[in-house]
Amino acid sequence: MRISTISLAAVSAAVALAASACAAPDAGTAGAGDPKATTAAQTVDQAAASKLPADIKQAGVVKVASGVSFPPMEYFASDNKTVLGFDADLGKALGEVLGVEFEFSNTNFDGIIAGLTAHRFDLGLTSMIDKKERQASVDFVDYLSSGVTFLVLKGNPKGLKTQDDLCGRSVAVEKGSTGDLVADDLTAACQKAGKPALKKAPFPDQASAIQALQSDRADAVLALDLTLAYNVKQDPEKFEVPAKPFGTLPVGIPVPKDDPQLRDAVQAALKVLEENGTYQQLLSKWNLADQSLTGAPLNTGQ
Incomplete structure (x- = not known):
C-alpha cells in the first residue's frame, strides 16, 4: 500500500x-555564492536599536547559538573558526542595524533551545524550522521557507x-x-x-x-x-536528491519566550534589511531566492 x-x-x-509549493534550490x-562577496555595511537604525534590552545594549553583543555544519546556511571556513553562510551574513547585517555584534557559538542543534531558555544564548541563527511545539519555549522571527x-x-x-x-x-x-x-x-x-x-x-x-x-x-x-x-x-x-520537497515550512530565528524586547528588535532590524534590499542581496548571493519569506512574521509554524 x-x-x-x-x-x-x-x-x-x-x-x-x-511538492510544487517549494522547489529545492x-x-x-x-550554494554557489562567493563567500568572500560582501554587502554594504549597514547604518544603525535608531528605531530598531531602541527596542534592544538594556543589558544587550550595554554589552554590545548578541550571543548566537548555531549548529555550524549546515551549508549554505552556516559552516566553517578553512580556518575552522570563521563562520560563513547565509545566516552568518544575515547576523552581521542585523547586528549592524542594531549597533551590536552578533557573536556565533557552535552548538549541537538538539541543545540550542535548552541553551536559549537557560539564557546561555540570546537567540539562534541556525536554520531552525518554526514548529508549534517549539513555540512553547521560544518565539520565532521567521525569515525563510524551506x-x-x-x-x-x-x-x-x-x-x-x-x-x-x-x-x-x-x-x-x-x-x-x-x-x-x-x-x-x-x-x-x-x-x-x-x-x-x-x-x-x-x-x-x-x-x-x-x-x-x-x-x-x-x-x-x-x-x-x-x-x-x-x-x-x-x-x-x-x-x-531524487525526490521533490515534501512541503513548505517556515525557518525562524528563535528567541527566548521571556525576551520580547529582543524578539521585537530583531524583527524590526530584519524589516529594515528587507526595505533597503540587503535581504534580497543575501538571498541572491547564496542562491536562496526561492526560499524568500518577507515581512518578518512571528510564529507562523504549525
Whole structure:
C-alpha cells in the first residue's frame, strides 16, 4: 500500500506536502555564492536599536547559538573558526542595524533551545524550522521557507524516489533537527500503511549524517532541501536528491519566550534589511531566492 501525501499530512501538520509549493534550490547553482562577496555595511537604525534590552545594549553583543555544519546556511571556513553562510551574513547585517555584534557559538542543534531558555544564548541563527511545539519555549522571527527531502548516493543504488520508499530504510538525520522530527512523522505513516518503520540514525551534526551516507552506514539523509541541494552542488559525482520537497515550512530565528524586547528588535532590524534590499542581496548571493519569506512574521509554524 502506497503512503499518500494525505496520510503524511495527518501525522505532520507542519508539512503541507504540496511538492510544487517549494522547489529545492537548483542543484546546478545552489550554494554557489562567493563567500568572500560582501554587502554594504549597514547604518544603525535608531528605531530598531531602541527596542534592544538594556543589558544587550550595554554589552554590545548578541550571543548566537548555531549548529555550524549546515551549508549554505552556516559552516566553517578553512580556518575552522570563521563562520560563513547565509545566516552568518544575515547576523552581521542585523547586528549592524542594531549597533551590536552578533557573536556565533557552535552548538549541537538538539541543545540550542535548552541553551536559549537557560539564557546561555540570546537567540539562534541556525536554520531552525518554526514548529508549534517549539513555540512553547521560544518565539520565532521567521525569515525563510524551506522544504524537506532526502539525499542519496549518486546513481541512487537503493532506488529511493519518494518518501514512502524510506520505510524500513536506514535514514541519517541531525539530532533534534527538522529531518529528525519528520523522520518520526514518516515512521508513523509507514506503520499506518502496514510497512516497516524508518531506521532512524541520529547524528550530532549534519556533516556526520552526510558521512554516514558516504560510508554506507545509512541509505539516505533526511534534511531541509536547501542544504541537501548544496551537498549535490559541492559533490555532484557523489550525491543526488531524487525526490521533490515534501512541503513548505517556515525557518525562524528563535528567541527566548521571556525576551520580547529582543524578539521585537530583531524583527524590526530584519524589516529594515528587507526595505533597503540587503535581504534580497543575501538571498541572491547564496542562491536562496526561492526560499524568500518577507515581512518578518512571528510564529507562523504549525
